[in-house]
Amino acid sequence: MSSTVSTATAPSVRTTDGLTRLSLTTAEAARVLGVAPKTLRNWRSLGTGPAYVELGSRQCVYRPADLDSWLLSKRVGGAA
Structure with a gap:
């Protein structure tokens, strides 16, 4: 499943079936995170x-915004 995270005020994920989701199941969130x-x-x-x-x-x-926040909290190295 390919997804693109939106930058709209209410973060969402557009799935390959054309639906825009405000929340993701465990399986969908796992695919987004690659685990x-x-x-x-x-x-x-x-x-x-x-x-x-x-x-x-x-x-x-899982809310896409929470996945983004968690990923950012795991960032290591690079310029601030």
Whole structure:
């Protein structure tokens, strides 16, 4: 799945099926980050991954803005 992060005021991801999403499933977020869904689940349990939203007891979604913020927090080196 290819995605492009929008710079609009409400960050969203446009998926290859043409839908604009304000939240991503664990599988979709994993594809955006280039990791396995199980890795995201592990990070959630350890409290080390990107912020997420719980929708009930068994479903979590990720906001694209939270993925961006988390990625920026992991940046190493380069000019500030």
